[in-house]
Amino acid sequence: MSNSSKFRKSAELLSAVCGSLLMGASVIPQAVLAQQPTNQQQINQTTSQVNPCPRIFYEAPHNNQVAVPQGCPPNAYTQQLIDQGQLNQSNVPANPTAEQIRLGVGGEAGSATNPNPTILNEAPYNRSQSGLQPQGSVQPETTQPSVTPASQTPTDQSVTPYPSQQQSPSARIATVNGRVNIRLVNDTAATVTYQVIGDTAPRSLPGKSNVTLQGLAAPVTVTFQREDGGLLQATPQTSSQSGQLEVRLKETTSQGQDRRALRIENNGSVFLN
Template structure:
């Protein structure tokens, strides 16, 4: 064999060896690429205090130059409560206006008024079948006008005279006054006759002594006013 044939043979064997190695390594290339493209898990999951996840799931940092979100303003008329500081005392209650509080000593006007004690009778007589005879004696110099309420019209009794009112049914009221506007001292007194009352008029020098009415109750009690 000549020298040229030997060189050609060696070149052919070298070329075949190179091509064979390439054919063997080609199936491993895609597998290696596939392994490199698979995302690797976080080897230190405690960094984010969460289970292992891809680095693509990590919190996105803010973009440089981005403005923070503006706070939402409170609604008009509403006051946002502020949290109390450490050791802060609660606010003291505002005392009520004393002028609006009812006075403990105030007495309601709806309560009935206390009854005045009944006055002592000026005289007492024994009625006859519920009726009484009244004799009016005018010892003054002035005329006196009298009237039995609900029974007679006003009448006049001259000075230094008298009149008898018979069969008045109790209770009964008799009014009287001096025509000259003076005051009268009135003195009722039981008569010696059963069921009779004598009433004497005299001049009064003091206005506090003046009387203008007489009332006889069913039980025979006589009151002056």
């Protein structure tokens, strides 16, 4: 065999080997990519497990201190803001949606979901009118969370908890035929918004002024807060005259002294919260 024939056969053999290697290399990346989920799929799987209305918003103390995110049925504190005209009712549905029922309003979407997610420590969920944030941790549920019945939505909850079950009274007064007079004295320089729950709309009390609320039927709840968002210290002062109570409102920098509501029970017990 001549040298030219040997050279031609060697070239053909080398060309066939290189072609096989190139075809194998093009198949391997496609197989690897087919086994790897896209980032968007991972994001969608994670997002589908997040409940925007976790149970912690409807449990003490957050039920009476933290407003629920937009789109969730109101808890007690959110309903109080609605009653005071500080929150638009149209932004808060009265009943949970079908998707919220599937996840479990006031619950979690499965036992693997964290019932105390880090989102509660981020804006806007870490802000509330009282300035308090969720504290502590909650153990995850191991059973299927319950769904709030349609006949008992969060709007049926009382705006103000029963303080007689939680603390000792700050003062006691004698009611007159079940009625009391409350004199609010604003010793601050800021305007204070006050409201008799179930009786009056929110009203303004300018700084360094006072107002007397007469003939209020006990039990009665009066809420008040500074319009500039500052803290208020409320001090009740009884009178020698039956059915009279004076409450002086002063500035404070202590979160523990901040008060937003006054309640007088049927027996004349006075509670501040």
